[in-house]
Amino acid sequence: MAAGDVKLLGYFSSPFVLRVRIALNIKSINHEYVEENVMSKSELLLKSNPIHQKLPVLIHGERPICESLIIVEYIDETWTSAPSILPSHPYDRAIARFWAAYTDVKLFAVLQELRTARGEEAMGNIAKKMSEGLFPLEDAYVKCSKGKTFFGGESIGYLDIALGGILAWLKVIEIMANMKILDETKVPNLVKWADKFRQDPSVKGVIPAAEKLIEFFSMFTANEQAAKN
């Protein structure tokens, strides 16, 4: 398939976009990655996702698909050759979807608080909430992985992607709050999982460095401050 047939509209700092990049890598799908300007959204983005006007958008042929986890399922169902992203058994799929939804509702809600949090105390609160939000996932990892490396078995799957998308931002919060979130004394299995995840060939080249995200965050808050003055 020519790269032009599959286009991903994305932005480097988005954990949602990262999910899709990882899924495309897992399936070795030749594609064009288009970095959007989030301050001035392209006509293509507005036309492709008129309802939410958000990234990521995958455009396959002429058809846009929106919402990161929906795109990941679409990729798995469209490029059906191995490796599979979703587990094969309906019950395992339901469990993976449950925890992916948990990640979206609980952890991303905490991440959203970064937009307004200023100062070390506010960052500390976010780090604490994020840490607590990981506890149930530590248990879920033990049950889902069944002794294997990833939630999905010996290779990265749906729930790994859903949760892994957030890892770079976890690091940012850890640095800014000066507090461990992926703490070996609290979530030892997730610490090991996160190390393996980051080293995976599908993840390595696309996960943003924490320093780059901190720089982006500083610019974002500085712009916001300038707009207020």
Place this chain on the structure above:
Amino acid sequence: MAAGDVKLLGYFSSPFVLRVRIALNIKSINHEYVEENVMSKSELLLKSNPIHQKLPVLIHGERPICESLIIVEYIDETWTSAPSILPSHPYDRAIARFWAAYTDVKLFAVLQELRTARGEEAMGNIAKKMSEGLFPLEDAYVKCSKGKTFFGGESIGYLDIALGGILAWLKVIEIMANMKILDETKVPNLVKWADKFRQDPSVKGVIPAAEKLIEFFSMFTANEQAAKN
């Protein structure tokens, strides 16, 4: 399969529970329906959905599955004989999932406002927001149904179930706000769709009457008032 193998924990007023009841009916799955007491949650519910402690929960064998749309997918993937609930093509599935997520995020958020809304003006605002929330779904219906009766074709599918779960509560808001939401001049296709949906054998016996929901809502607000006094 014996009914005891499939158990649904539910509550009559829940649009989320209704989704699962319709899916079980579509697939003609013999099951036990257990009406929960939402004021005093059962041990079985707390054990089966420890994270959210919410309904519905489907228990298949000994295994609980939570979250209405995840359960609907599980049912479709486990009982694979016709009729199918999800569309067969990955793109159509992605689109159905997109609008189902839209329903959850946009329309259910409006429905949540009922908990605190008191008086005709507040109800009017809810009715107006709900009405506006339906406009994009009117367009989506035209595109998805391709001239057929339901979003999913000639029989009720995933998006029909996702949106249809809310219909009884739309009626409640219409009555309390004294304002049409399913208005033929604004969403003519959805008006026709809703009529067909309500008449479907899988829906008829399980969709609650608006009067019963209004009675429930009055009791809920009266209890709340009593608790404040």
